[in-house]
Amino acid sequence: MKKTLLTLFIVASLFTNVRANEGMWIPMLLQNNEKEMQEMGMNITAEDIYSINNSSMKDAVVLFDGGCTGEIVSEKGLLLTNHHCGFDWIQYHSTVERDYLTNGFWAMSQEEELPCPGISAVMLKSMVDVTEKILEGVTRETTNDERAEIVKNNMKKLKEAAEAESDYQVVIRSFYNGNKYYMIYNEVFKDVRLVGAPPSNIGKFGGDTDNWVWPRHTGDFSVFRIYVSPDGKAADYSEDNVPYKPNYHFPISLKGANEGDFTFVFGYPARTNEYLPAIAVHQEANVIYPVSVNLRGKILDIYNKHQEKDPKVRIQYASKHAHLGNGWKKWMGVIEGINNFKGIQKKKDFDKNFTEWAYKSRQRGAYLNLISDFGNVYAEYEPYRLATTYLSETALQIEILTFAAEFSALAQVTKETPQEEIDKLIADAKEATKVFFKDYYQPIDEEVAAMVLQEYIDNQPKDFRPELLNTIVEKYPSVQSYVDELFTKTMFTSEENVNDFLDEFKASKAKKLAKDPALMAYNNVMDFYMENVRPKSIELNNQIADMQRVFMRGQMEYHAEQNPDKMMYPDANFTLRVTYGRIGGFSPKDAVTYKHFTTLDGIMQKENPNIYDYVVTDRLRELYESKDYGRYADKDGSMHVAFIAGNHTTGGNSGSPILNADGHLLGLNFDRTWEGTMSDLIYDPSICKNISVDIRYVLFIIDKYAGAGHLVNEMTIVE
Ligand code: ARG
Ligand code: ASP
Numbered sequence: 001m002k003k004t005l006l007t008l009f010i011v012a013s014l015f016t017n018v019r020a021n022e023g024m025w026i027p028m029l030l031q032n033n034e035k036e037m038q039e040m041g042m043n044i045t046a047e048d049i050y051s052i053n054n055s056s057m058k059d060a061v062v063l064f065d066g067g068c069t070g071e072i073v074s075e076k077g078l079l080l081t082n083h084h085c086g087f088d089w090i091q092y093h094s095t096v097e098r099d100y101l102t103n104g105f106w107a108m109s110q111e112e113e114l115p116c117p118g119i120s121a122v123m124l125k126s127m128v129d130v131t132e133k134i135l136e137g138v139t140r141e142t143t144n145d146e147r148a149e150i151v152k153n154n155m156k157k158l159k160e161a162a163e164a165e166s167d168y169q170v171v172i173r174s175f176y177n178g179n180k181y182y183m184i185y186n187e188v189f190k191d192v193r194l195v196g197a198p199p200s201n202i203g204k205f206g207g208d209t210d211n212w213v214w215p216r217h218t219g220d221f222s223v224f225r226i227y228v229s230p231d232g233k234a235a236d237y238s239e240d241n242v243p244y245k246p247n248y249h250f251p252i253s254l255k256g257a258n259e260g261d262f263t264f265v266f267g268y269p270a271r272t273n274e275y276l277p278a279i280a281v282h283q284e285a286n287v288i289y290p291v292s293v294n295l296r297g298k299i300l301d302i303y304n305k306h307q308e309k310d311p312k313v314r315i316q317y318a319s320k321h322a323h324l325g326n327g328w329k330k331w332m333g334v335i336e337g338i339n340n341f342k343g344i345q346k347k348k349d350f351d352k353n354f355t356e357w358a359y360k361s362r363q364r365g366a367y368l369n370l371i372s373d374f375g376n377v378y379a380e381y382e383p384y385r386l387a388t389t390y391l392s393e394t395a396l397q398i399e400i401l402t403f404a405a406e407f408s409a410l411a412q413v414t415k416e417t418p419q420e421e422i423d424k425l426i427a428d429a430k431e432a433t434k435v436f437f438k439d440y441y442q443p444i445d446e447e448v449a450a451m452v453l454q455e456y457i458d459n460q461p462k463d464f465r466p467e468l469l470n471t472i473v474e475k476y477p478s479v480q481s482y483v484d485e486l487f488t489k490t491m492f493t494s495e496e497n498v499n500d501f502l503d504e505f506k507a508s509k510a511k512k513l514a515k516d517p518a519l520m521a522y523n524n525v526m527d528f529y530m531e532n533v534r535p536k537s538i539e540l541n542n543q544i545a546d547m548q549r550v551f552m553r554g555q556m557e558y559h560a561e562q563n564p565d566k567m568m569y570p571d572a573n574f575t576l577r578v579t580y581g582r583i584g585g586f587s588p589k590d591a592v593t594y595k596h597f598t599t600l601d602g603i604m605q606k607e608n609p610n611i612y613d614y615v616v617t618d619r620l621r622e623l624y625e626s627k628d629y630g631r632y633a634d635k636d637g638s639m640h641v642a643f644i645a646g647n648h649t650t651g652g653n654s655g656s657p658i659l660n661a662d663g664h665l666l667g668l669n670f671d672r673t674w675e676g677t678m679s680d681l682i683y684d685p686s687i688c689k690n691i692s693v694d695i696r697y698v699l700f701i702i703d704k705y706a707g708a709g710h711l712v713n714e715m716t717i718v719e
Contacts (some may be wrong), residue, residue, distance in 0.1 A: 019276065030566055041262030041661045042264070060657075064188070066319070069266075069654065070085070071668075073713050079223070089119065103199050113195050115191065119190070120192070121188075171184050182222040189244065190235070190237065193227060203220060214674065219698065220668065228242065250657055251665065253665060256694075257658075263660060264579065268576060269574075269653050271571070272650050282344050287386065288386070296328035316438070338682065346682070380540060384590075388529070393452075393609065395453070400445060401521055403492055403526070410426070411514040413510045431503055453483065466529075468524040474605055550655070561641075572652070599638040630700070640694045640697060650680050667695045
């Protein structure tokens with residue numbers, strides 16, 4: 001009896017106790033964690049990290065280009081982020097003659113720094129709790145639909161009023177699934193210039209092969225600089241702009257990332273779902289991810305086959321491969337991790353305990369049937385989610401279909417459409433055509449098309465198939481014969497034909513365009529989705545969101561009863577967060593242990609001139625052979641490249657500063673370990689580790705490899 005009680009307690013506490021090393025905390029509320037952080041070794045205060053009145057570390061962290069994090073490291077607005085975060089801009093500035101992706105790029109003076117039109121760096125100025133104002137008018141009697149309306153209106157009012165009084169961007173975000181709201185004031189920098197990037201075989205060393213895996217040897221960094229108007233304000237690009245003088249910049253530590261040391265990561269985690277019921281996690285991990293993994297795996301096989309045969313194709317499909325492959329590989333890790341960790345069972349145990357707790361008090365009526373209601377709604381949702389997944393992972397992976405879609409507006413032109421508008425559409429279509437054919441290889445697309453359409457037909461019930469697929473089944477001898485016809489008859493496989501068509505385009509040709517089989521196929525599939533899948537999906541999704549809000553509230557009450565001292569942290573939602581944990585290796589499975597750092601020796605061990613991901617340049621080999629590491633060497637004499645720690649991070653945290661007990665920069669976060677990829681759904685501190693590139697390797701590459709030591713001279717170095 002005692003034993004069962006004990007196990008029950010352990011299982012329950014596993015989910016209700018927020019353990020040290022776990023959590024993505026709101027910086028404004030970091031006072032709550034200060035004691036624990038200091039007990040773990042931190043030498044600074046919560047106020048040093050986030051202060052509204054004084055300059056603090058938050059003044060040196062930005063949301064980089066809408067999806068990553070960057071940090072300021074000099075008085076002149078110098079900014080570090082990952083190579084994979086700056087990738088698009090490095091590619092944007094590359095040409096065949098100046099191939100910065102392959103060879104790297106270094107501005108040797110500020111004049112050589114390259115403007116990036118459309119880029120942004122967003123800096124949080126302050127945030128306020130506006131929950132009461134947003135929920136004003138919501139009562140116990142308010143229905144879910146009414147509530148949604150009230151929240152929407154209050155948000156709009158509040159945002160507009162705040163914007164009228166401020167030069168800053170104002171955003172209001174929901175936390176804890178709509179149980180709390182914060183209003184955030186941001187400064188948005190738009191003149192951010194590319195300063196430097198290592199060659200891809202350093203910045204992306206290990207490529208997709210090593211992605212999501214430890215041990216890792218990637219020099220995943222790039223360098224930018226924020227510029228502002230001469231009076232110091234965020235401004236659009238202008239030649240007259242000057243380097244930004246920040247309120248704070250991070251000092252850089254050369255003392256290294258040592259086992260057991262306290263660290264924290266400050267950045268912009270995008271999305272996590274750690275408070276879902278078991279049924280939702282099951283659906284994600286056992287129903288949806290396997291479909292995506294299977295389909296993407298087959299597409300990637302086709303890419304690989306052709307990429308291996310032809311170096312030109314390898315480059316053309318590099319970015320597409322990285323994009324598809326990142327999710328594909330991560331989801332495999334999630335499925336495996338949840339299985340090994342018995343994640344679904346643990347979630348079920350929690351759901352059961354939660355319901356039992358709810359039964360004990362009549363006050364908690366709202367929670368009593370939640371878990372079983374979730375079961376019903378998720379069951380109803382499943383075929384719609386599958387339908388959406390099949391659509392996006394099959395039909396929308398056929399490149400000529402999505403390319404044809406860019407001509408949709410042109411296909412709807414009539415005699416009444418003003419010529420000006422038509423000209424604009426033609427110009428856009430021409431640009432899209434250029435971009436598309438630069439990286440298009442028809443044999444891949446044909447093979448992908450035949451494969452995905454067959455999968456779609458084989459795996460989706462008739463009612464969930466667009467008409468096109470049923471036509472293929474009924475009217476064509478095989479999927480292949482349809483694909484052959486599609487690729488023969490469409491004009492979208494030939495750059496010349498498309499351009500000729502655009503050159504001669506008149507309103508009277510719109511009808512012909514609309515009849516192109518690729519555009520017809522695209523429209524057929526999308527119309528089906530819009531009419532038969534999307535409305536119901538939205539309805540169910542809203543229903544789930546309302547239930548999840550109640551479930552979250554319940555979990556917070558449940559948690560507060562058992563852990564009055566420690567708050568629960570909200571899921572990631574693209575807002576600034578702090579997470580902390582110790583540096584250290586771990587044991588992913590029986591007999592296997594990982595050290596906490598990798599070195600340049602490991603790069604040389606992986607080196608293989610015949611495998612694209614493992615090419616090492618002569619220059620790096622020379623530096624390795626002469627051991628010319630200068631002050632960037634570790635005290636053990638080697639060059640440390642990457643390290644792992646127990647920080648709770650996710651997508652969007654890429655590029656985040658990882659800081660030591662004094663708040664000095666130790667490295668740049670860029671990934672997680674394979675065993676811990678499940679952390680967006682279930683976090684287990686014993687296996688969920690974040691991977692960072694060692695700042696000493698970054699400086700070594702900038703200084704010794706690239707000869708851009710002037711950049712290091714700008715920084716504040718702590719030896
Ligand atoms: N897995 C990391 C993240 O989710 C890194 C992705 C970029 N690297 C790559 N080899 N694709 O963004
Ligand atoms: N690689 C991710 C990113 O780009 C980080 C992660 O998922 O751990 O944000």
